[in-house]
Amino acid sequence: MSQRHFLAIAAILFTFAAIQAWGAGFALYENSSRGTAICGAFVARADDASALFYNPSGITQLEGRHITNGINTYTGLVDIHYPGGGMEAVKDKTWIVPNFYLSQQVTDKIWVGLGAFAPFGLGNEYEENWFGRYNMYSAEISCMEINPNIAIKVNDSFSLSFGMSRQTFAIISKRKLSPKNVVIEGLRLGNKDMNMSPMPLDDARSYYQQTFADLVDGFSDIDMEVNLEKPGYRFNMSMRYQINEKMSVGFNYRSKVSYSLTGDVQYRNVPDNETLKIYETLYDAKLTANISLPDIYVIGFAYKVNDKLTVEADIVRTYWSRYDKIDYHFQNGVGNRYVPDNPVDEQIVKEPLTDKTEWSDVNCYRFGAEFQVNEQLTARLGYLFDESPLHDDYVDFSLPGNDRHLFTTGFGFKYKKFIIDGHYGLVICIDKDNRPNLNPNAFIDYEWQHRSSQTHQLGFNVSYIF
Numbered sequence: 001m002s003q004r005h006f007l008a009i010a011a012i013l014f015t016f017a018a019i020q021a022w023g024a025g026f027a028l029y030e031n032s033s034r035g036t037a038i039c040g041a042f043v044a045r046a047d048d049a050s051a052l053f054y055n056p057s058g059i060t061q062l063e064g065r066h067i068t069n070g071i072n073t074y075t076g077l078v079d080i081h082y083p084g085g086g087m088e089a090v091k092d093k094t095w096i097v098p099n100f101y102l103s104q105q106v107t108d109k110i111w112v113g114l115g116a117f118a119p120f121g122l123g124n125e126y127e128e129n130w131f132g133r134y135n136m137y138s139a140e141i142s143c144m145e146i147n148p149n150i151a152i153k154v155n156d157s158f159s160l161s162f163g164m165s166r167q168t169f170a171i172i173s174k175r176k177l178s179p180k181n182v183v184i185e186g187l188r189l190g191n192k193d194m195n196m197s198p199m200p201l202d203d204a205r206s207y208y209q210q211t212f213a214d215l216v217d218g219f220s221d222i223d224m225e226v227n228l229e230k231p232g233y234r235f236n237m238s239m240r241y242q243i244n245e246k247m248s249v250g251f252n253y254r255s256k257v258s259y260s261l262t263g264d265v266q267y268r269n270v271p272d273n274e275t276l277k278i279y280e281t282l283y284d285a286k287l288t289a290n291i292s293l294p295d296i297y298v299i300g301f302a303y304k305v306n307d308k309l310t311v312e313a314d315i316v317r318t319y320w321s322r323y324d325k326i327d328y329h330f331q332n333g334v335g336n337r338y339v340p341d342n343p344v345d346e347q348i349v350k351e352p353l354t355d356k357t358e359w360s361d362v363n364c365y366r367f368g369a370e371f372q373v374n375e376q377l378t379a380r381l382g383y384l385f386d387e388s389p390l391h392d393d394y395v396d397f398s399l400p401g402n403d404r405h406l407f408t409t410g411f412g413f414k415y416k417k418f419i420i421d422g423h424y425g426l427v428i429c430i431d432k433d434n435r436p437n438l439n440p441n442a443f444i445d446y447e448w449q450h451r452s453s454q455t456h457q458l459g460f461n462v463s464y465i466f
Contacts, residue, residue, distance in 0.1 A: 026141060026399070027296070027318060029364070029384075030072045030425070031099050031117040033461040037410025037423035038368025039382030041312040043300035044250035046240060048419075049101035049463065052115035055250045055298075056149040057161035057238040059103040059111045066103045070421070070461030071096055074122060078429070078453040080397060082131050083446050091125040099461070111151040119145050119254070120169070120293060124398050132397040133176040133221070134443040139398050142170045147236065157242045163235065169259055169293075170229040179219040179271055181443060182278055184208050190338030192347055193277075197340055201440065212276070219271045222282065228263035228289055246304045256295040256322050262288050265330065281333030288329045292322040300366075307372070314366040320359040320389035327352040355439055357394055362387035378412035380423070393438045402432040402450070408457070417465045425457035 030036040032050030042051070046058020049066040059066075074095045080088045103113040123140035130137060149163035184205055190198035199207065208216075238252040265287045270279045300314035329335070335351045342349070368382040384406045390399065410423030431451050437444040 026120050026122065027294075028097065028118055028121055029316075029366075030097070030457060030459070031119070032068065032101070033070050033072070033410060033421035033423045033459050034380070034412060036072060036425060036457065036459065037380035037382060037408050037421070038312065038370060039366045039384040039406055039408050039425075040316075041300060041314045041366040041368030041382060041384075043238075043252050043298050043314050044240070044248045044302035044312050045310065046250055049103045049113070050099070050115075050461070052101045052103065052113045052147065052149060053099070053117050055161075055238045055240055055252045055300075056113060056115075056147075056163055056236065057151050057159040057240045058250065059113050059149075059161070060151050060153040060159040060240075062103050062105065062111070064105055065466040066463065067101070067466070068419075068461050068463035069098070069100045070459060071098045072423075072457060072459035073097075074455055074457055076122075076124075076427075076453075076455040079451045080126075080132065081449040081451060083448070086131055088126055088130045088132070091127070093123075093125060095122055097121065109153050111153070113149045113151065115145075115147040115149070117145055117147070118143055119167075126397070129176075129221075132444070134178055134181065135396050135437075136173060136175045136398045138172075138174040140172045142168075144168045149236070159240050161236075161238045163237075165234050165236065165254075167232045167234065167257060168229065169232060169257075169261065171226065171261065171263075171289075173226045175224050177222040177224050177267075177282070178443075179216050179222060179278065180208065180213075182222070182282065183212055183216055183276060185441075186278075186281065189336065190340070192338045192340075195340075196338070198338060215273070215275070216271075219273075220269055222270050222278075223268040224282075225266045225268075226263065226287060227266075228261035228287065230259050230261045232257040232259050232293075248302045250298075250300045250302075252296075252298045254296045256319070257293045259291050259293070260288055261291065262286070265332070281336070283332050285330060285332035287331065290327045292324075294319040294322045309369065309371050311369045312367070316364040316366065317361065318364070318389070319361050321361050323357055323359045323389075325357055326355045328355070353441065355441070356391075358391040359389040360391065362389045376414050378414075380408075380410040380412070382406070382408040382425075392435065394442075395432075395434045396437055396439075396442050396444055401453075402430040404429040404453075419461075419463040419465070421461045421463070423457070423459055425455075427453075427455035427457065429453035429455075 029040040031053040035042045043055040046055035047061045049068045051058035078090045097118045100116040120143040125138045145167045147165040151161035187204035234255040234257045236254045240250045242248045267282045297317045302312040304310045337349045364386045366384040371379045386404045405428045408425040412421045
């Protein structure tokens with residue numbers, strides 16, 4: 001299966017900002033149609049090939065070979081209200097996220113499986129010249145994961161599994177830079193050629209108004225695009241225990257991933273003014289960024305009410321505190337600080353640009369029910385409540401999130417060896433009033449509101465039992 005960029009979202013200061021997503025932070029739970037129809041409350045049942053995402057130890061319930069392939073689509077709506085009575089809606093765009101799973105029974109004790117899915121992602125896009133363009137106007141995160149597993153049936157009640165994953169994580173982010181802000185930042189860091197020592201931000205703003213405002217205020221915005229990508233690796237462990245014919249429990253763990261992303265930054269419309277020489281700082285160059293993605297624990301309990309109805313409740317714990325900051329290292333003039341007290345050959349100190357996020361560890365509560373209408377048709381319902389990990393001091397336009405509700409429904413239809421699953425979901429994100437962002441390079445120094453955030457999900461899977 002070829003790898004490709006899927007969808008998605010993180011943060012950019014002179015680079016990116018965390019992107020709007022539809023899971024806690026930018027995690028994606030919707031990685032099969034059956035699983036999504038019951039809001040992911042599937043870790044204790046895990047009795048089809050998509051168990052390779054939810055709880056790989058569950059594949060020991062499957063005889064022979066099972067395969068499933070499908071997609072989930074996201075169409076998001078959100079309104080941003082900013083000072084002066086302005087409002088901007090995110091561009092109407094549909095994102096498509098595929099999934100693929102294959103399980104194979106090797107012996108009566110051993111199973112192997114392969115999953116391909118997107119555990120993180122989605123994206124956001126506004127009009128290029130909108131009010132918040134200095135924070136971002138387009139951002140996508142793609143995270144494709146290939147995850148082989150081995151599962152062992154210890155006895156008729158208890159199974160274990162272990163897997164290793166290769167992720168490909170990529171970011172494409174676009175924003176505008178105000179020449180005014182670029183010059184003020186240069187004054188704050190100091191300039192060796194002009195023999196100007198670093199100064200506090202307020203002093204830099206005052207000096208700009210007195211010295212450069214008449215010249216620079218007429219310059220057009222600079223366009224900036226960042227492309228970053230890197231593979232990473234993590235492991236997963238899971239177990240499933242069938243307590244009796246009515247009750248089962250499941251557990252799944254996926255480890256954190258630390259990335260040192262590599263790529264490039266490109267600028268367009270950089271002023272060619274010989275006095276300021278902005279082009280000596282902002283020029284196309286290589287770029288690296290350090291980012292950590294969280295480890296995730298899931299535990300679930302399923303109960304078979306009768307021969308037709310089964311219900312399940314899961315709790316997901318996501319350790320988003322791993323995602324506490326992002327460090328960016330530019331191989332151009334960005335981040336050069338002038339330290340006049342150092343020896344002459346050490347007066348330019350290269351500093352990373354650090355974007356604080358300070359996210360919190362959060363829980364997601366998932367509930368699902370399946371009703372067997374007849375031998376061919378199954379009906380499904382789900383609900384989840386997802387806590388937001390965002391820190392109130394560091395919210396930006398790319399991820400104007402809050403706690404969210406997800407309501408889902410779906411069906412399964414079996415015909416001979418084929419199974420077709422379909423689902424629909426509605427995400428409702430709670431409205432939020434936001435205060436100014438404390439990251440100076442976020443360029444959000446005012447209060448703003450995020451309203452009417454909804455996402456419509458639609459998808460299907462086609463499965464075959466050999």
